[in-house]
Amino acid sequence: MKYLTIEDTIGNTPLVQLQRLPGQGNASRGNVVLGKLEGNNPAGSVKDRPAISMIKHAEARGNIKPGDTLIEATSGNTGIALAMAAAIRGYRMVLIMPEHLSIERRQTMRAFGAEIVLTPQKGGMEYARDLAEQMRDQGKGVILDQFANEDNPLAHFETTGPEIWRDTAGKVTHFVSAMGTTGSIMGVSRYLKSQNPNVQIIGAEPSEGSQIPGIRKWPQEYLPKIYKPAGVDRVVQVTQAEAEEMARKMAAEEGIFCGISAAGAAHIALKIAEEVENATIVFIVCDRGDRYLSTGVFPA
Incomplete structure (x- = not known):
């Protein structure tokens, strides 16, 4: 009999529907907002x-x-x-x-x-x-250089993207991800657009002066080499306050204890849900909130 190793448990994370935060108006518009729980990976994140x-x-x-x-x-x-x-x-x-x-x-x-x-x-x-x-x-x-190594987005092209396509039965219309190294958004974008070029890829970046762990707006000379602007249809800014407030709401109203960058992506996904109809919006819940307890975002 062959048993799993810890390495075998990476990936195939749950895709779950938000129930309360989207509100009644979202249901009447026919939208579904889904979070992919990457904190369920063995070391606790999409990475x-x-x-x-x-x-x-x-x-x-x-x-x-x-x-x-x-x-x-x-x-x-x-x-x-x-x-x-x-x-x-x-x-x-x-x-x-x-x-x-x-x-x-x-x-x-x-x-x-x-x-x-x-x-x-x-x-x-x-x-x-x-x-x-x-x-x-x-x-x-x-x-290994996560910022320039094509094996970074390749992991998401080979696993994360196909999982989202499979678990939405090909119905995904929008994909939202924080942009740090940009590996997740690049790999998932490449896969989803190979299946349906009309899928909209939205990147989250911090607004001016905001410091959100895991989301960056890089100076041009440090822009990750794996980043291809053509793979992202739209970049939306999120403030630190918006991301931190959404992290608290995700835990208290959805029972999803996520990190700050994940909450930034959730904030943007919910904003998009206010603009569209009959959409299936997927965002990456890139890690868990217990990684941020000492920051004071979650008061005792």
């Missing part, structure tokens, strides 16, 4: 998919082998996912992240055996990415 994908494809190409050191700049979820994937497949993992990100993230990375290098908050992810490249150039390890 489990590209993490295992990047490692397995790098192994297949002979770029890395168990026992090697991997280096990655991360704002949290990819780092946690890579720490788990490295533990599964036998790698030393060094993660570089800005010092202001939540303590829960650092604790989880260390639990999986990763080493953490903290960088100054004022340097943001840009400084963390520069330091990772410096360490690589000094021969301290291999960067």
